[in-house]
Amino acid sequence: MIDVRAPKPLAKAIGARRETQRHLDCLTRQIAARAGRQTITVRVRSRARRRSGPRLYHQELADRLVFERWGELDTLTCRLVLQEQIIDALERYGDAPACLTRDRRA
Structure with a gap:
């Protein structure tokens, strides 16, 4: 059976990253x-x-x-880095939430 909900967290993370990047580009x-x-x-x-x-x-x-405007730029840059890490984790571990994959490795 195909899980239709599986790519949603990844799609949301990619959408959030795209929106943050758009905001950073606009500010620049x-x-x-x-x-x-x-x-x-x-x-x-x-x-x-x-x-x-x-x-x-x-x-x-x-x-x-x-x-x-360094505060706003710094916040957006940090948010972008965090979103990249989330996307990498979602792509690497697939369907499993990041908190479950950490428990499995330990």
């Missing part, structure tokens, strides 16, 4: 776009004022924005 795009807009703003202001002070460039702005 937001940071890059904001840094680009701020770079343009800084360049326009420096031309208007004609001052010769230090200029902020795109990478410096992106680094600053990443630092400001």
Whole structure:
């Protein structure tokens, strides 16, 4: 008899990983776009004022924005690593829940 419910935990884990990856990609795009807009703003202001002070460039702005949102980025990255481990365990041990497979090895 074929167990129809067996791939559901794996499918849920893959869906959760895909959603987390999508969120992380969205956050990365937001940071890059904001840094680009701020770079343009800084360049326009420096031309208007004609001052010769230090200029902020795109990478410096992106680094600053990443630092400001490091908590969210770190959380998503850790969640992604954990989901990868769960998916690997589900693929490796098949139908059995991870807690049962640990008991069998011990």
